Amino acid sequence: MFIFLCFSWVFMLLTFVSLICFVKKIKETKTLNLPPSPPSFPIIGNLHQLAGLRHRCFHHLSIKYGPVVLLHLGFVPTVVISSSEAAEEVLRTNDLGCCSRPKTVATGKLSYGFKDISFAQYGEYWREMRKLAVVELFSLKKVHSFKNIREEEVGFMVKKVSESSLKQSPVDLNKTFFSLTASIICRVALGQNFNESGFVIEQDRIEELVRDALVALGSFTCSDVFPGGLGRLLDWLFGGHKRINKVFEELDAFYQHVIDDHLKPEAAGKKAIDSAADIVALLLDMMEKQGKKDYFKLINISNIKGVLMVIISNLSC
Structure with missing residues (x-):
């Protein structure tokens, strides 16, 4: 009975979060000039499209949507760059805005709260x-x-x-x-x-x-x-x-x-x-x-x- 109640609460929570994300995504799409993005599911985003070898998945997406693609990894919007020209613009022209590495649970833990050199945020x-x-x-x-x-x-x-x-x-x-x-x-x-x-x-x-x-x-x-x-x-x-x-x-x-x-x-x-x-x-x-x-x-x-x-x-x- 307890397990059934737990799964019921989880299901209700996921449904509620999905509705919030769906409404938020519609509003953002209307106001922001975002790169092309493949269709995504609520909650998981585009994670289901990254099964198998990642580089091949990105290659197929770049053929269909272009060298700059917006993916939603769960709740995290992620821009994937697949051309040297776009990479140069990101890494040289907009270097200050893109020079910090993304924060993850593992890097934060193993770097003692980003206190090392490799994963410390630029600043x-x-x-x-x-x-x-x-x-x-x-x-x-x-x-x-x-x-x-x-x-x-x-x-x-x-x-x-x-x-x-x-x-x-x-x-x-x-x-x-x-x-x-x-x-x-x-x-x-x-x-x-x-x-x-x-x-x-x-x-x-x-x-x-x-x-x-x-x-x-x-x-x-x-x-x-x-x-x-x-x-x-x-x-x-x-x-x-x-x-x-x-x-x-x-x-x-x-x-x-x-x-x-x-x-x-x-x-x-x-x-x-x-x-x-x-x-x-x-x-x-x-x-x-x-x-x-x-x-x-x-x-x-x-x-x-x-x-x-x-x-x-x-x-x-």
Whole structure:
């Protein structure tokens, strides 16, 4: 009986929302000069027309409706560009109006509320983070300071491949190059050796975790296209938020462990004599001294974790 009542309320809610959207769409069509759009259903919009390979769906729509098409992904109006001329107008002529990435549940969660560099909305905060990256984190001097790390890890990889060759044993190049990339990035960013036994997460698990994070960043949740309670209800039914939260919690624990290690007294003493301090040590040092500087006044633990999310997600590149 309870389940029947729940579905009855959901049906009534969907019907009511559909009527509101239908009336609103009619009014907007009369007042706005919108791009051509294929017919859409209430609530789901044009989602039913995107089944299968997305690029082929967009190609077929562009043939029928032109290079600029308006789609309704649930309640979210989305303009699809399918020609170089239109793309140039969007990305160059109207760059300021289109430079921010869309906000989704996954990107907001994994970027700690859009506090990273990749998904931060264009504005004062994004400019500060960009300045931080260019001036402090990835400056030419800083990149050169990690030259020895890159040379050591490449030499270690070549040695392992040579040993496998002498033994005539097969080499998994995917794992080999992932291990090389992870070793360099972890030493540069975290100050920890990926190949040592004391690393926070097992090697196989970190590869899976990075893959899960990338899948989560590109994942679809109902809250992204349906408003308020309706989206949350559907995500609760289908487990959309649960998958994202699981990845976030494991990565957050990993980042917190790395930060806690850097805050230990012995780590602080090592940092003082190390001219090539890792990125986490540099960010923590800037967080302590930010009141004495004229810029970079927005750094806190969430910002540091957001930067780490960008760095760790590049392990699979």
